[in-house]
Amino acid sequence: MMVRGLAALAALASCTLAAAPATARFWQCAPYAREISGVNIHGNAHTWWGQAAGKYARGSAPKKGAVMSFAASGRMRLGHVAMVSRVVSEREVLLTHANWSRRGGIERDVRAVDVSDAGDWSRVKVWYAGNGGLGTSTYPVNGFIYADGAPERDVAPLPNVTMAAVSPAPIVAAQRAASFTLELE
Template structure:
């Protein structure tokens, strides 16, 4: 083997070993940063952590609203969950979602159908448009609910009824 060939071969091995240490998702658009950018909801980490992180920081619920993020639970097919922003409410059981990394690795899909198929109409079981089939996906996906892009409303403050029977208060009325 010539010295030049050995140097070239060594350089190729170094390059390949460097590539092997880079995660497979490097450079691939993920759902969480995309949902954060689209919705303004400032949560970080894997999608499956958003529902818990939102508690006390953002209102959460089971009614779709434009701009809210639908939080999908972890599952065997989605170990880190999924998040998608509601771009339009069609009716109480159907919305259009804008999200990344669902039908196509790193792909963005805008205004795709999602249908609530939960028995209690509470968005805990959802079927979502899947590009390769050109229709709703074959399986439903467990969801936590919606994270709304505003801070939770403060709990109402209860004010005790004033005793108006005393002489000082009676005179004020």
């Protein structure tokens, strides 16, 4: 009986190990942004903006490859950082980041919209998996930290799109699928 019990326990343990590969990682936003953007800053996200001064160019215009630096706020005491994966328009970008909708998870190409009154990217709304669209909260942004060689704009020009002619269903479905992609490296 004891041998059979040990065999069952060993089988259960092997199933558990197979479900959680050794390469799985729990990502925080700062190490993930550093890894994918080339901006070599360490520490909590709310310190990145100050640390970038004199080391990296900073500004208020989104550029592909730049890091969007979210300021610390009541809801985000440690701030947040995310890489701009695509500039869609003057007031919309796609972000790739970690630890936003799901603790430790990675989201690729999710929508962020400038909702600041001046159109200066000082306040944004970001796509949130919990509601499958832009979140209801707005977040303060310090600006963008540009990695060496960050392009001024996407290489290929973006097509003009009339929003009335585009059905939001495929976009929402694609964003939902992107939000549930786990990074296993």
